[in-house]
Amino acid sequence: MCGICGAYNFLTGKPVESELITEMTRTLIHRGPDGEGSYIKDSVGLGHCRLSVIDLSEAGKQPMSNEDGTIWITYNGEIYNYSELRRTLLQKGHVFRSYSDTETIIHLYEEFGVDCLGYLEGMFAFGLWDAKRRRLFLARDRIGIKPLCYYQDRSGIYFASELKAFLRIPSFSKTIDYHALYYYMLSLTVPTSSCIFKDVKKLEPGCFLVVEGGSVKKHKYWEISDIDNSLQSEEQIIGGLKDHLCRVVRSHLISDVPTGALLSGGLDSSSIVALAARNKSDRLETFSVTFKDVPAVDESGYAGMIAQRYNTIHNEYHVRYDFVDSLNRIIWHCDEPFAISSAFALFYIFRSATKKVKVILSGDGADELFAGYIRHNKRLLNPLSFVGRGSFKRFLQVYMSLCRGATKHLFLNNEAIKWIRRLINIFSPDDACYFDKVCYTSPYYLPAIFNAEFYNENLLTAHEEALSYFSEHYAAWQNSDDLNRRLFTDVKTTLVDEMLAKLDKISMAFGVEARVPFLDHRLVEFALGIPGRLKYGEMGEKQILRKAMEDYLPREILYRKKHGFNVPLGDWFAKDMVSFVNEYLSDSRIKGEGIFNPLFIESIVNRQLSGAGDYSTIIFEVLVWEMWYEKFMDSSI
Template identity: 40%
Template sequence: MCGILGQINRQAPVSREVFTAMRDSLNHRGPDSAGSEYFQEDRVALGHLRLSIIDLSEDGRQPMTNEDGTVWLVFNGEIYNFKTLRNELEGLGHTFRSQTDSEVLIHGYEAWGLDVLQKIEGMYALALWDDNQKELILARDRVGIKPLFYYYNGQQIYFASELKGIVTDPQVPRKVDWESVADYLMYRFVPQPRTIYQGIRKLPPGHYLRFSFAQGDPITAPYWELKPGIDQPDNTEAIRTANSMLQASVQEQLVADVPLGVFLSGGYDSSALVMHMASTGADINSFAIGFENWGSSEHKFAKSVAETFGTSHQEWVLQDEMTGLAKELAYYYDEPLGGSSFLPTYLLSRQARKHVKVALSGDGGDEVFAGYRWHHRLHKAYFPPKVGFMGKLRGRTNPPPPTDFAKAYHTNTSWTKWRYSDLPKAFGGGHLNAYLDKDDAWVYRRFLPNEPLSPIKSAQLLDYHTMLPEVFLTK
């Protein structure tokens, strides 16, 4: 991962000393190099921390610009189809001076404007400064793999890959958003676009932001929206298509000039990744983590998969390593986040980093293939098994299906049975009293389409907009 940040101050120069401190707060994201550029008499600043993946030379340093210095970029992520886009842009007369995927974004913006966002495939958070238009553009990938936060106070706008990159500036208030606290206690995450701090926002997945240096507030809008899929009646063809798409995706993500690996749990998702990685003939570094004296630990299954596909496999079995990590994790996450897999994932990442710079993981597979327990519970709630003969004799009947899908989803995915009205009793009154009457399922209701979908498709849609970007990808 890399780190990006920036600041625009319409009325006065940006403090270079403070901006450097903001950039330094993200040093852990990009240990290979750091850079900053200033424009408009220091009233515009861009910063970057680099983790080199493609083109390790100095040509890949950021902030990066075009030939005449009119378009500047800071970028975190990878563009998987950059070679195809580069060929297209070279055909249009554009000249490249590096082999990076980042430079494709600059020339793509010159050629197609914001439509470049429709063309790129990858995971990313990016910022473009258009010096001709005096305009800042932020964008975040379609799923929300890469984070991007921003703060606007009427005259200044800040953005960064992490909250600490913004609140390091003492001019930015660190006021807790108590509605976000209430939401976290309900859902185990702070729903976008809010954060734990008042006024600081997450740029939602699949959205861009435009900000004019001259006047006006920032404008955010979606550039891409998930559409319901087409039912595939032929299971054999569906399996063939899914397998082909997964294989192509894995091959695209193996493009790197540094060692890479895969997090292997032994489950379906990560095992499928290893299978497709092995089919390319690449040397595979696999990493697994397990738990001593826990019967459900999957590291033994991971070892079996590694042996089957001949990976260079390393595993770590945890004992008491997680003790005392709470403070360390709080520093990196910046805001409250609930989940059982964050600690082992963090420890696995820390160990794997000693050997590779990039690792693939199976996160997202259950959302695509409806593999979570709540998918099965919701399907059963709407399509219960028929009552048998003896059950009918005893007067047994199935309950009616839920009439409110958002509440049904919340009930089946919630880590507690709390309602907003319960929070003051559980945690004391005070600030939480203001949210007694809040809709318990509001965070899910806003993403349901007007046209009804099947229970499984509705659940997958809500997974995509909430649990996936807010919980599983954040870890």
């Protein structure tokens, strides 16, 4: 895993300055602490910081070229079938100078051009320069495990693993996209469809960009195939699922450096550990966090049970209250406002794990494939979604208008908001109802949270745009299975925007490569073809995965209630965060910025600290925004 960046002045032909590529690369050095390199030739420049995982020799350095130096690549990721591809390419006469997966992509491109992407199995983001064609080729993996963003100015185009690299570009303007802020306040993260900075775009999963002949063109090279497994028996599906899981875990263990696995004690991570331990020649290192001071969120007993069963070298790290320092670092590494509190748990794990391993397997993705969230329960889905979209849109506009004139007391009543959500969802279109269940913060809070003048000037159409992003994916699933429609939407939205963004940014903050076996694209297609009735049934969520793992996991793990990778935010606020919260959410600060409603913010903070209600999620997301603003907007970076 690595950090990549580059520039191509295709509009002006001006030479790329070596100092710029060096500065952009060094901004990403945490992603690749094992070395850095660059390739600069006239109007193109590529930068790379290396995390050595496959072929640790000097031959694996990047940027890397073909034999005659006409093709150069800067690449971040892991290609799990590179050995098979290498053998095929050798038979076709290609000459290799290393044993890295990077060089495999170069020769695959020589053989197939941009169609090389169809042969790659793994996670990746790369920039490839084809000097003969004067073509810059940018690509991202099918699911969106690895990030890639880009920015255009009057000279050309720039790309990077993280948007903070663009802050080194003289022409870059830090103009905020307030609709992205609105979406963040709903979901605690910024979606793939936008960026907190207006001029930056994220390359979507399964897409590539070609910059050639004075133009920039985006193409989609992959979409999830609608595989119908409904004609198979449940036993056949379980057998197929086992085969897929064993295959992908074996492939994800390929490495020339020490490899471990996250272990929370839940079904997903325990499944990965069980299969990895059985396929690894030496003992597997496992890692988990404990919250001994808050038993309600502590899962260390279950993690220990699996570690003992599979004789892993188990490492436990107790989470302490160094909240302020950790949050500052998390905000810096996440690039955009990101208020998913489980990032803390990952932060502590990877900070400690980096001393022992360079590669870690994670159980991310199983919830989205096998229905692991309470919102997937069909009893909670909308049975009365008979209102037309036009009527719902007009109703929502009227409601939001009334909200802006309502007293703050309504919005300070969590029970009132809960009943408002339930009532509105009864009459909402199905996609709008599901979107509301996905949101961490109710959209019916937001008119009260924001400053009224700011809301009227910047956010009147923000909710419609946010719902449109979600609904576009919801409508794309043509299968009649409603549960799989929701899971497909999760894979396209929350999985990429939240889970994978968090995993990449936090793991790479410490130079550790995180791998996600559940998100092998063939397993994803197989899983989304399993009938929904086999996923959420009498056994609760992820029923089919539980049955597939019966030979590997004890009943205490298989049938325990889903816990979630949570941290005790409310306890932290009550114990150590009073002065810190009051500093960042002070009346003068909120008024001066002019984005949020200072009376509302003051009220929820006071109620949280007095124990009158739990507003920790809203307080935390506003706190993260204020800290992000100070770090990225007010400073000179």
